[in-house]
Amino acid sequence: ETGVTQSPTHLIKTRGQQVTLRCSSQSGHNTVSWYQQALGQGPQFIFQYYREEENGRGNFPPRFSGLQFPNYSSELNVNALELDDSALYLCASIKYNEQFFGPGTRLTVL
């Protein structure tokens, strides 16, 4: 296993609600990326955090936001959920350019 954990495993929300997903990185990994993976597709880069600062963003609207904490754990927040936000959300902690993915959170928006 990668040592990266995510919670919760599964989540069901309704349209318009807000959600917070959590990720605990491997010890010593100060960079984390978040990805959205729709069914049957490759992961899409949402954003990356390095030492608590956003370090790049993909083509996702501002209602997708994040935080990284001093212990390098992180959160992904999504406001005003839409049906298309239903996906597997993956975080990846990074060291020496290798990405260690967590098991993901499966989000279903009804």
Added chain:
Amino acid sequence: GQQVMQIPQYQHVQEGEDFTTYCNSSTTLSNIQWYKQRPGGHPVFLIQLVKSGEVKKQKRLTFQFGEAKKNSSLHITATQTTDVGTYFCAGSPTSGTYKYIFGTGTRLKVLA
């Protein structure tokens, strides 16, 4: 925007046959990574290629990075049922960052 495409989308092979997936980027890449994702699982890092024309081997897996650093391939010799999964390439367009654009993936099924 930048795109990374993979072909084929699906591949069914008999156990023991070889398998190749190809990855093509619309722009030059700083480096490329390959991942394997088992059904219901998460991507698992396989390898990173950095140099133009680089070739790396891991047992039955051979990875190549094109001379122009816009394409890459993964070849599996004598597939086994444990090779089942989706193989993704992920390209980084910018040196010194960890931002990756994943390809569309190739789903491999191995028939025993």
